[in-house]
Amino acid sequence: xxxxxxxxxxxxxxxxxxxxxxxxxxxxxxxxxxxxxxxxxxxxxxxxxxxxxxxxxxxxxxxxxxxxxxxxxxxxxxxxxxxxxxxxxxxxxxxxxxxxxxxxxxxxxxxxxxxxxxxxxxxxxxxxxxxxxxxxxxxxxxxxxxxxxxxxxxxxxxxxxxxxxxxxxxxxxxxxxxxxxxxxxxxxxxxxxxxxxxxxxxxxxxxxxxxxxxxxxxxxxxxxxxxxxxxxxxxxxxxxxxxxxxxxxxxxxxxxxxxxxxxxxxxxxxxxxxxxxxxxxxxxxxxxxxxxxxxxxxxxxxxxxxxxxxxxxxxxxxxxxxxxxxxxxxxxxxxxxxxxxxxxxxxxxxxxxxxxxxxxxxxxxxxxxxxxxxxxxxxxxxxxxxx
Amino acid sequence: xxxxxxxxxxxxxxxxxxxxxxxxxxxxxxxxxxxxxxxxxxxxxxxxxxxxxxxxxxxxxxxxxxxxxxxxxxxxxxxxxxxxxxxxxxxxxxxxxxxxxxxxxxxxxxxxxxxxxxxxxxxxxxxxxxxxxxx
Ligand SMILES: [Zn+2]
Numbered sequence: 001x002x003x004x005x006x007x008x009x010x011x012x013x014x015x016x017x018x019x020x021x022x023x024x025x026x027x028x029x030x031x032x033x034x035x036x037x038x039x040x041x042x043x044x045x046x047x048x049x050x051x052x053x054x055x056x057x058x059x060x061x062x063x064x065x066x067x068x069x070x071x072x073x074x075x076x077x078x079x080x081x082x083x084x085x086x087x088x089x090x091x092x093x094x095x096x097x098x099x100x101x102x103x104x105x106x107x108x109x110x111x112x113x114x115x116x117x118x119x120x121x122x123x124x125x126x127x128x129x130x131x132x133x134x135x136x137x138x139x140x141x142x143x144x145x146x147x148x149x150x151x152x153x154x155x156x157x158x159x160x161x162x163x164x165x166x167x168x169x170x171x172x173x174x175x176x177x178x179x180x181x182x183x184x185x186x187x188x189x190x191x192x193x194x195x196x197x198x199x200x201x202x203x204x205x206x207x208x209x210x211x212x213x214x215x216x217x218x219x220x221x222x223x224x225x226x227x228x229x230x231x232x233x234x235x236x237x238x239x240x241x242x243x244x245x246x247x248x249x250x251x252x253x254x255x256x257x258x259x260x261x262x263x264x265x266x267x268x269x270x271x272x273x274x275x276x277x278x279x280x281x282x283x284x285x286x287x288x289x290x291x292x293x294x295x296x297x298x299x300x301x302x303x304x305x306x307x308x309x310x311x312x313x314x315x316x317x318x319x320x321x322x323x324x325x326x327x328x329x330x331x332x333x334x335x336x337x338x339x340x341x342x343x344x345x346x347x348x349x350x351x352x353x354x355x356x357x358x359x360x361x362x363x364x365x366x367x368x369x370x371x372x373x374x375x376x377x378x379x380x381x382x383x384x385x386x387x
Numbered sequence: 388x389x390x391x392x393x394x395x396x397x398x399x400x401x402x403x404x405x406x407x408x409x410x411x412x413x414x415x416x417x418x419x420x421x422x423x424x425x426x427x428x429x430x431x432x433x434x435x436x437x438x439x440x441x442x443x444x445x446x447x448x449x450x451x452x453x454x455x456x457x458x459x460x461x462x463x464x465x466x467x468x469x470x471x472x473x474x475x476x477x478x479x480x481x482x483x484x485x486x487x488x489x490x491x492x493x494x495x496x497x498x499x500x501x502x503x504x505x506x507x508x509x510x511x512x513x514x515x516x517x518x519x520x521x522x
Contacts, residue, residue, distance in 0.1 A: 123451050132396055133417050134474045136498060136508065138447060138454045143462050144474075146445035151464075154443070154487050198445045249464050249472040250423065254442075 004097045004236045005224035006383070008037025008217030009345045014181045014333035016114045017211040022056050026065040026110040029213035033106065037217035037227045043102040044075040048089030048109040049337035050082055054124040055116045065108065075102070082128035083286065084372030085109065086340025087241075087379035090216065094239040094381075097218045108215040109341030121209050125336070128373035130247040142206065142287075144248050144374045146198035149289035152255055153200060156304035160200050163288040164188040165310030167204045167330050170285060173317065174327025176358035177346075181210050181333035205288040207328075212335035214342045221386075232352045237273075237365075238382040240266035246376045259378035260297035260369065267367070267380040268299075275299040278382070279363050280322040280350060282343040284371040285329045294369055295323075298380075317358060325350060325358055340370030344381055351385035393508060400510035401495055403437050405471060406430040416471040437493030439467040439513065446482040453499035453508075461485050465513050479514040490516040 010032025012025055020028070026047070034040070047062040058064065062076035081088035086109030093107035113121050125141045134144065153160065168188060174180035186204060194202040217227070224233045242262035248254050268274060275298060285291040292306035300321055301309055314320040326332055326346045329339060347366035349355045355363075369380045396417070398404040405416035409431055413424035422429050442464040450458035461477035463485065477485055478496055491513040498508040 119449075119452065122449065126451060132392075135451070136400075136510065137474050138450065138457070138460060138462055138476050138498065139474050140447060140449065140451055142449070143445050143447050147443040147462070147464050150445060151443035151487070197449065198447060201445075245423070247474065249474050254464070254472075 001098045002100060003221035004094050004218055005221040006216050006234045006236065006344070006348050007219050007224050007227035008033040008039065009215070009348050010034070010036055011179055011214040011342065011345055012212055013179045014210050014212035014335060014342070018114065020211065022052060022058060022061070022110060022112040023064055023068045025112065025211060025213035026108055027068055029110070029215040030065065030069055030106055030108050033215035033217050038229065039104060039217060039227065041071065042074060042104045042106045042217070044093070044096055045071065045106045045108065046089045046093045046096070047076070047078045048086035048107070048341055049078055049111060050080060050085045050128070051111060051113065051124045051336065054127060055121060056112055061110070065110070080337070081377045082372035083334070083336045084340060084370045084377040084379050085337035086342070087344070087368065087370030087381065088340070088377065090340060090344055090381060091239045091241055091379055093216070093218050094236050097220055103220060103223070105218045106215060107218060107341060108213060109338030110213040111335035111337045112211045113209045113335060114211050118209065134247050134249070140198070141374070142198045142201060145287040145289055146201040148248065148254060148293070148374070149205070149287070150200050152289060152292070155255065158307055161188065161192055162307040162311065163205065163292070164191040165315065166285060166288045166291045167191055169310070169315050170324045170328040170330035173325055173358055174331030176356055177326040177332055180327040180331055181208060182327070182331045201287060207286045207330050207334035210333040210335050212333060212338050212342065214338055214345050216341060216344060231354070233386040234348045234351050235384050235386055236381060237384040238267035238270035238380070240270060241377065241379040242266070243377050244375055246373065248374050255293065256303070257293045257297040257375045257378065259375055260294050260371070263378045263380040264298040264369065267382050271382040271384070273365060273382065277365055278321065278367045279365050280325055280360055282325065282328070282346055282366070282368040283323050284339070284369055285324055286334055286371065290371060291323070294371070298369065317360060322360055325360065326355065340368070340379060343368040343370060344383065347383045351383060390506070403435040403493060403511060405433045405435045405469070407433040414469045414471055416467065416473060433469070435467055435469055435471070438516070439465040439491055441485060441487055441489040441491060442466045442472060443487060444477065444485045453501050456500065463491070463513065465491055476512045477514065478512040492516045
């Protein structure tokens, strides 16, 4: 197996991008990543996307994008794993380069969620759940997360206000990211007063529906110096994925993200690191409860104590374990199938020293974790900046 | 969902037909061909009692298509007394009265109304347990 490096990154702003089509979004991010890497062609394109078929009536998305980009003749395929589609595509791209089956691979994540009515988009998101035993009973994605949050608060006797530091931190960090959807701070008081959408979850616990695309260029690490513009080379030190039961109700302990535990611990072993070595963590804050469950399953906090990392300030840019350093899903935005690629891209920005006002003082080892559904697919990557 | 797709799950949806694994004794709902506990291909039919308690719950205000006429409604994760958990609506109760640990029992109700032809899906919901149970 060969070491794999990321030598190019590109992204579109995240938001309600009514003037950009699905193919245009993909084009813009991919062209930016190709320019950053200094390439004109690639061997393969893997596209993370969840909802193009459901919301745009367009499947066969990777072939469409390759065609639109003038890359006829290359290999291209769409990778779908619900909201974890982006990181799943990155993992497929990593396998292609590591195995030697391809040398220059583009990994993109693309999602267009705002052309449809909110009810249609919500129904699309519910496709990630079990259609016969969750959705047919009236469950929504939001409702499943709300039930996890309520049980967590009950089991560990934690007030709703204890979750405030997560969206507060995400919104604060998004102000330094020109590509983020939101650029306004929220206060803990505003968090507690936000309208409840599925009790106990309120609007400020939930990531927004939006559009966006991000792309990465992967090459064998030993050839990395041939590409790019002399920026720090970022190596994919670990790529790991695991699945859990599709339905929340089938988990022995729904408050433990088994797939997060498995994929993160596989990743630690592959990279030869422990949780204490991780300088910062781009986690999957689709809902506040997911941040906390992810921190606990990945070994950053004892069970029931994940909220303490918020209260102590450990998750802020100057804390012990900065998270969502460029806004996270909550405030950069969560264009579902693109999110995993945005997360990895933002880790690269930090490792390169290109994170602008949000640049961390110490960024050598970064982790990204992308969660599909309510925890059924969880993909973890650890990236290291080469000296 | 199409008619055949609903017809195939009618036993579990109308009367909580589950399975018991004859390798490890795990009680399983909904039915599947591989035991989720021991991963062996083992399944004998098991009629679940329909008695359980609320593990967690929420209220759905923003209901998906087919459920809008019922909104807002209480949704719960119900732990059946045999062990398996399932997702179901709560009925015959004010959502504000629901609490974790609340004893509930299964009833068959209209789940959703689908599409232009108004195809009606029936299935399980849970309501607060009505009667004191014999020990
Ligand atoms: Zn078994």
